[in-house]
Amino acid sequence: MTIRIAVIGAGLMGADHAKIVANELPGATLQVICDMDAARARSVADETGALDVASDPMAVINRADVDAVIVASPDFTHAPLSKACIAAGKRVLCEKPLSQSSTECIEVMEAEMQAGAKFVQLGFMRRYDQAYVEMKEALASGSIGRALMMHNFHRNVETPASDFTGAMAITNSAPHEFDVIRHVLGTEYASIAVWQPKRSDAVVAPVVMVLETTDGQIVNIEVNNNANYGYDVRAELVGEKGAIAMNNVSYTRTDLKLSNSTRYDADWRTRYAEAYRRQNRAFLDFVRTGVFPEIGSDCWDGYCAAVVAETGARALAEGVKLPVNMMAKPEFYA
Ligand code: ISE
Numbered sequence: 001m002t003i004r005i006a007v008i009g010a011g012l013m014g015a016d017h018a019k020i021v022a023n024e025l026p027g028a029t030l031q032v033i034c035d036m037d038a039a040r041a042r043s044v045a046d047e048t049g050a051l052d053v054a055s056d057p058m059a060v061i062n063r064a065d066v067d068a069v070i071v072a073s074p075d076f077t078h079a080p081l082s083k084a085c086i087a088a089g090k091r092v093l094c095e096k097p098l099s100q101s102s103t104e105c106i107e108v109m110e111a112e113m114q115a116g117a118k119f120v121q122l123g124f125m126r127r128y129d130q131a132y133v134e135m136k137e138a139l140a141s142g143s144i145g146r147a148l149m150m151h152n153f154h155r156n157v158e159t160p161a162s163d164f165t166g167a168m169a170i171t172n173s174a175p176h177e178f179d180v181i182r183h184v185l186g187t188e189y190a191s192i193a194v195w196q197p198k199r200s201d202a203v204v205a206p207v208v209m210v211l212e213t214t215d216g217q218i219v220n221i222e223v224n225n226n227a228n229y230g231y232d233v234r235a236e237l238v239g240e241k242g243a244i245a246m247n248n249v250s251y252t253r254t255d256l257k258l259s260n261s262t263r264y265d266a267d268w269r270t271r272y273a274e275a276y277r278r279q280n281r282a283f284l285d286f287v288r289t290g291v292f293p294e295i296g297s298d299c300w301d302g303y304c305a306a307v308v309a310e311t312g313a314r315a316l317a318e319g320v321k322l323p324v325n326m327m328a329k330p331e332f333y334a
Pocket of ligand 1: 176
């Protein structure tokens with residue numbers, strides 16, 4: 001039986017998810033594209049062969065011919081739409097963040113707990129990227145010994161929006177690192193401190209964060225949303241016996257004039273194309289079986305990312321290192 005999927009939001013990420021559902025998810029049907037902008041919904045539907053278009057997300061979630069939902073609308077809609085999916089008893093793959101407010105994340109967790117089952121998988125797709133998978137395996141096998149440090153870079157060509165700020169580097173971009181690092185290390189954060197170099201012409205200067213984990217590891221993260229040259233994510237996990245670093249994915253190298261060069265991706269959609277495919281296949285299995293994907297991000301993970309981001313934004317504003325204070329993990333998410 002095919003799973004009929006609605007994609008809510010026909011922007012960059014919605015269009016990308018629609019293509020994956022249409023072309024790379026055997027067993028799924030792209031049932032509806034929903035966007036408040038009817039022309040945008042139509043254009044994505046035409047491109048992907050979606051069966052229908054709509055403009056009211058709540059109505060779409062409740063349609064009898066929709067089995068599962070992908071939410072890729074603006075950030076502030078993620079939590080209310082996830083709650084609507086829970087109320088309708090439908091599994092949802094919700095783009096990150098679950099919410100930028102940890103209080104709102106708690107509300108979604110409460111809705112899930114009341115429903116008695118997990119319904120929300122979060123789109124922290126990096127967990128499915130092979131580099132992070134191998135880092136986690138290296139720790140599990142003991143090959144590099146116990147983890148000591150993790151170094152991370154996250155660079156975009158330019159800020160995604162003109163009103164982007166340094167705080168948003170922490171609340172919009174860094175949550176990917178916050179999530180995948182605690183997933184790889186299997187620990188939580190104890191504190192965060194944040195710095196920004198001063199640049200006279202800065203639109204958004206880079207942000208450098210240092211976090212301590214509850215297991216005593218040190219994590220540093222540079223987020224540079226205006227790196228100019230390409231989408232560049234790097235990570236190196238340092239253990240007591242060795243280290244494991246991510247290689248940039250590049251199929252070719254050009255040799256010319258006594259030098260060689262490789263290409264950068266323009267953004268995350270191509271860099272993480274395989275991770276998105278794996279994530280969305282895991283979501284389809286979740287819809288079919290009701291068993292939450294082994295390495296997927298759930299609402300608790302969304303809450304953790306939101307708490308670290310909120311604390312990081314305050315640490316930047318106040319210029320001090322702050323403790324990361326999280327609620328006790330509910331038994332339901334253990
Ligand atoms: C964007 O919102 C994302 O989610 C991307 O994956 C990330 O790389 C980028 O920095 C964010 O702005």
